[in-house]
Amino acid sequence: xxxxxxxxxxxxxxxxxYLAVLIVWSNLRLPExxxxxxxxxxxxxxxxxxxxxVHRVRxxxxxxxxxxxxxxxxxxxxVPFVAGEAxxxxxxxxxxxxxxxxxxxxxxxxxxxxxxxxxxxxGAQGRFDPLRWIDRRLGGQRDMVTATVHPNGDTSxxxxxxEPESAAWTDWLRVxxxxxxxxxxxxxxxxxxxxxxxxxxxxxxxxxxxxxxxxSEAKLSLLHAQVEPHFLYNTLASAQVLTRSDPAxxxxxxxxxxxxxxxxxxxxLQGQSTLGEELERANAWxxxxxxxxxxxxxxxIDVPEALLAVPFPAMMLQTLVENAIKxxxxxxTGGGTVxxxxxxxxxxxxxxxxxxxxxxxxxxxxxxxxxRNVRERLRLTYGExxxxxxxxNFPSGVAATVTVPAAAEPGRAETAHA
Numbered sequence: 562x563x564x565x566x567x568x569x570x571x572x573x574x575x576x577x578x579y580l581a582v583l584i585v586w587s588n589l590r591l592p593e594x595x596x597x598x599x600x601x602x603x604x605x606x607x608x609x610x611x612x613x614x615v616h617r618v619r620x621x622x623x624x625x626x627x628x629x630x631x632x633x634x635x636x637x638x639x640v641p642f643v644a645g646e647a648x649x650x651x652x653x654x655x656x657x658x659x660x661x662x663x664x665x666x667x668x669x670x671x672x673x674x675x676x677x678x679x680x681x682x683x684g685a686q687g688r689f690d691p692l693r694w695i696d697r698r699l700g701g702q703r704d705m706v707t708a709t710v711h712p713n714g715d716t717s718x719x720x721x722x723x724e725p726e727s728a729a730w731t732d733w734l735r736v737x738x739x740x741x742x743x744x745x746x747x748x749x750x751x752x753x754x755x756x757x758x759x760x761x762x763x764x765x766x767x768x769x770x771x772x773x774x775x776x777s778e779a780k781l782s783l784l785h786a787q788v789e790p791h792f793l794y795n796t797l798a799s800a801q802v803l804t805r806s807d808p809a810x811x812x813x814x815x816x817x818x819x820x821x822x823x824x825x826x827x828x829x830l831q832g833q834s835t836l837g838e839e840l841e842r843a844n845a846w847x848x849x850x851x852x853x854x855x856x857x858x859x860x861x862i863d864v865p866e867a868l869l870a871v872p873f874p875a876m877m878l879q880t881l882v883e884n885a886i887k888x889x890x891x892x893x894t895g896g897g898t899v900x901x902x903x904x905x906x907x908x909x910x911x912x913x914x915x916x917x918x919x920x921x922x923x924x925x926x927x928x929x930x931x932x933r934n935v936r937e938r939l940r941l942t943y944g945e946x947x948x949x950x951x952x953x954n955f956p957s958g959v960a961a962t963v964t965v966p967a968a969a970e971p972g973r974a975e976t977a978h979a
Contacts, residue, residue, distance in 0.1 A: 564612075564615045564625055567611060567614075567615060567625075567627075567630050568608060568611040568612055568615070570733070571607055571608075571610075571611045571733070571734070571736070572604060572607060572608055572611070574733040574734055575600070575603055575604060575607050575734060576600065576604075578734065579596060579597075579599065579600035579603070582596055583596045583597070583600075610736060611736055613683075613738065614630070614736035614737070614738050614739065615630065617682060617738050617739040618630055618739045618742060620739075621739045621742055621743050621746065622739075622742060622746070629742055631732070632724065632725055632732045632735075632736065632737045632741060633722070633723070633724040633725070633729070633732065633741060634721075634722075634723045634724070634741045634742050634744070634745040635720070635721065635722050635723075635745075636720070636721040636723075636745050636748070636749055637718055637719070637720050637721075638718070638719040638721070638749055638752050638753075639716060639717075639718055639719075640716065640717050640718075640719060640752065640756055641715070641716050641756070641760075642715075642716070642717055642756075643712070643714075643715060643716075643717065644671055644710050644711075644712035644717050645668075646717075647671075647710045647717035647719060648668060648671050648673075648710045650719075650752060650755055650756070651673060651708045651710065651719050651748075651752060652666050652673050652708075653755070654748055654751035654752050654755060655673055655675055655706065655708060655748065657751065658675075658677065658706075658744070658747060658748065658751070659747075660677050660678035660679075660680065660703075661675055661676070661677055661678075662675065662676045662677070662678060662703070663675060663676045671709060671710035671711075671712070672707070672708070672709045672710070673706075673707070673708045673709075674705070674706070674707050674708075675705075675706050676703045676704070676705055676706075676726070677703055677704045677705070677706055677723075677740075677744055678703050679703050679704050679725075679737070679740050682738050682739070682740070683738075703726055704723060704724065704725055704726060704737070704740055704741050704744060705722075705723070705724055705725070705726055706721065706722070706723050706744060706748070707721070707722045708720070708721050708722075708748070709722075719752065721745055721748055721749070723741040723742075723744045723745045723748075724741060725737055725740075725741065770941060810852065813848075813852075814849060814852045818845075818849060820841065820845040821842060821845035821846050821849065833872045833873070833874060833875065833942075834872075834873055834874070834875040835869065835870055835871065835872060835873055836864070836868055836869055836870070836871045836872075836873040836878075836903065836910070836912065837869030837870060838873075839873050839875065839876075839877065839878040839879065840862070840864055840869070840878065840901065842878075842879055843878050843879050843882045843901065844860075844862065846879065846882065846883075847860050847882065847886075847899065850886060854886075854890070854891070854896055856896070857890070857895065857896025857897075858886070858890060858896050858897075858898075858899070859896075859897070859898040859899075860898065860899050860900075860901070861898060861899075861900045861901070862900075862901045862902075863900070863901070863902045863903070864901065864902065864903040864912075865903065865904075865905070867905075868903050868905060868910055868967075871910050871965070871967055872965075873912070873965060874938055874939070874942055874965075877935055877938065877939075877963060878901070878912065878914065878963075880931050880934070880935055881914035881935070881961045881963070882899060882901070882914055883931075884914075884931055884932070884961070885899050885914055885915070885916040885918065885958075885959070885961075886899065886916075888918070888919070888959075889916035889917075889918025889919055889920070889958055889959060890916055890918040892918070892919050893918045893919050897916055897917040897918050897958065898916065898917055899914065899915070899916050900913070900914070900915040900916070901913070901914055902915070905967055908966065908967050909964050909965070909966060909967055910964070910965055910966075910967045911962050911963070911964045912962065912963045912964075912965075913960055913961065913962040913963075914960070914961050915954045915958060915959065915960035915961070916954065916958040916959060916960075917954060917956070917957050917958040918957065918958045918959070919957070919958075920953060920954070920957050920958050920959055921953065921959065932949065932951065932961070935949050935963070936949050939963070939965070943965060943966060946965075946966050947963070947964060947965045947966065948963075948964050949961065949962070949963050949964075950962045950964070
């Protein structure tokens with residue numbers, strides 16, 4: 562029914578046009594049969610032209626609805642981007658459109674205007690159409706596309722307007738053979754494809770980040786599994802010797818070992834722990850090392866109780882403490898002190914492990930693998946919100962500071978010392 566009404570409308574529009582011509586012609590007292598002949602010849606081309614338009618619209622859109630049959634098409638596309646990103650998206654989609662010309666891009670007003678060359682869908686060669694001259698005068702040689710971005714918080718709405726270059730009243734006399742419908746559909750598909758590509762890229766990046774994080778945690782677990790037996794054997798051997806000479810000290814050493822192992826259960830190695838749990842693990846390990854290094858090792862811990870609940874990556878504090886002992890104090894003849902300090906500032910918590918050992922000397926340096934792993938874990942866990950800073954300690958030694966977001970609510974408690 563819409564097809565018949567559409568063809569009838571165009572036929573009636575031409576009939577009214579020639580009726581007006583006939584009235585003027587009659588006032589000039591000229592033969593009327595000339596106008597009637599022209600009207601019949603025009604209708605002989607107008608009706609098939611309108612029917613061709615209907616069939617082409619049906620081929621493009623799948624159905625010939627009144628909205629699809631119009632020469633002027635309007636679309637609204639919702640995109641999950643802020644206004645600036647949405648503008649770049651639609652601007653790129655328009656510039657890739659076949660036949661695009663005279664693109665005017667106004668980023669401040671979030672508006673893009675361009676012309677689109679209108680090609681004959683049936684081929685310009687060999688098709689006799691006496692209305693082509695009229696079509697060029699009424700319908701123009703191209704169509705116009707206007708895209709406007711409407712911001713809506715984190716999302717945006719893109720409004721597309723595709724229309725002939727001619728005035729709106731010419732739509733009653735001529736059809737565009739689905740040209741603007743095809744343009745609107747092409748731009749919509751291009752926008753949808755680009756949004757899909759960006760979303761797939763984001764998912765792929767998230768997957769790579771998750772995989773990298775899992776790999777980092779797997780490496781951490783493997784390293785822990787490799788180091789743990791060596792440390793355990795040495796500690797048990799030392800405790801065995803002490804049971805003969807000093808049973809009381811052997812009992813203390815085994816107590817610290819039990820505390821360290823309890824804090825090193827696998828559940829604490831997966832992802833996040835807390836600063837309090839990591840501090841207890843590191844303190845137990847340091848107490849064991851005191852039995853092995855004797856008076857050559859001293860410790861000072863200055864961490865406010867209010868920060869103990871702050872989420873902190875598992876084994877990270879332990880890595881920094883082990884570096885301070887292995888590369889700073891053990892190579893030093895007289896040993897030294899390890900400081901563990903934590904402070905909160907502007908929603909960030911800075912945890913520092915410092916020593917007064919050999920510092921950055923070649924004899925005391927390691928491979929740097931442990932610190933690289935710390936940096937990578939911070940990047941994967943917090944992105945740009947966390948950092949690791951290594952600096953020289955005064956008058957000697959090294960200070961390593963890990964800064965993480967203060968996710969836990971700070972309380973008001975006294976500073977804990979050990």
